[in-house]
Amino acid sequence: xxxxxxxxxxxxxxxxxxxxxxxxxxxxxxxxxxxxxxxxxxxxxxxxxxxxxxxxxxxxxxxxxxxxxxxxxxxxxxxxxxxxxxxxxxxxxxxxxxxxxxxxxxxxxxxxxxxxxxxxxxxxxxxxxxxxxxxxxxxxxxxxxxxxxxxxxxxxxxxxxxxxxxxxxxxxxxxxxxxxxxxxxxxxxxxxxxxxxxxxx
Numbered sequence: 753x754x755x756x757x758x759x760x761x762x763x764x765x766x767x768x769x770x771x772x773x774x775x776x777x778x779x780x781x782x783x784x785x786x787x788x789x790x791x792x793x794x795x796x797x798x799x800x801x802x803x804x805x806x807x808x809x810x811x812x813x814x815x816x817x818x819x820x821x822x823x824x825x826x827x828x829x830x831x832x833x834x835x836x837x838x839x840x841x842x843x844x845x846x847x848x849x850x851x852x853x854x855x856x857x858x859x860x861x862x863x864x865x866x867x868x869x870x871x872x873x874x875x876x877x878x879x880x881x882x883x884x885x886x887x888x889x890x891x892x893x894x895x896x897x898x899x900x901x902x903x904x905x906x907x908x909x910x911x912x913x914x915x916x917x918x919x920x921x922x923x924x925x926x927x928x929x930x931x932x933x934x935x936x937x938x939x940x941x942x943x944x945x946x947x948x949x950x951x952x953x
Contacts, residue, residue: 754778754949755790759807759815763935767796767832770935774942776949784814791953793819793827796935797834801859801900802846804834816852823854828926830948833898836922836929845900854927855907859900866915868899874912874932876920882909884921884928886947892940894920894932901931 754771758764758780771778778794781787797804808815823829837843840851843859851859862868873893878885885892901918904911910921912931921930928948934941 754792754794755781755787757787757793757795757815757819758782759804759813761799761803761807763796763798763832763933766933766935767794770942770945771949774946774949776945782813784818787815787818787822790822790827792949792951793822793829794948795819795829795831795835795838797832797836797838798897799834800845801834801837801843801851802849804838805846805849805851808838808852820852820854823927826926828948828951828953829928830945831929832935833931833933836919836931837900837902839922839927839929840902843900855905855924857903857905859902861900863915869897870899870914871897874914876910876912876932878910878921879908882921882923883951884909884923884930884944884947886943888940888943894930894934894937894940894944896932897936898931 837859839854841853844861875891907922907924908919909923912920934944
């Protein structure tokens with residue numbers, strides 16, 4: 753059972769459709785109590801970094817603390833797009849707002865001369881032995897829609913280039929993230945979701 757963290761925004765419906773397409777049952781978590789029972793967590797994300805983090809910081813829901821508790825407990829996690837960016841300390845999109853701080857560093861804006869958002873299909877350079885990209889071609893095409901990016905680091909399991917190279921996917925123990933939208937990436941995207949769903953808890 754996948755738990756989708758529903759913070760009141762994001763591409764929730766398309767993520768639900770992707771899970772339904774692969775026959776995966778899911779539940780929605782809108783508060784800390786529901787999240788604490790999760791065995792696998794999926795955090796979708798579109799929109800603004802500051803908006804997402806303020807929603808997670810809403811004291812009535814208590815989502816930030818509950819999410820960090822589950823991550824510390826080793827619960828498998830997949831962040832999509834903004835859900836990946838939220839794992840870092842901060843973002844140039846909203847410098848005054850704290851990210852989850854699971855990993856050090858900042859999310860960057862594409863160079864000023866770049867046309868943003870970076871939107872459309874692009875090819876990945878997948879790191880060998882990636883669990884997220886099992887049973888996929890070595891350089892699959894996936895769909896992006898973003899103006900900010902995570903610079904490459906040791907957690908990157910796939911890279912992409914749009915003016916600059918950036919982290920298209922990360923894997924670190926039980927924590928996964930993708931900058932692209934698997935729910936909009938046809939068969940390749942559904943396979944990524946399936947690979948996450950089939951990971952042992």
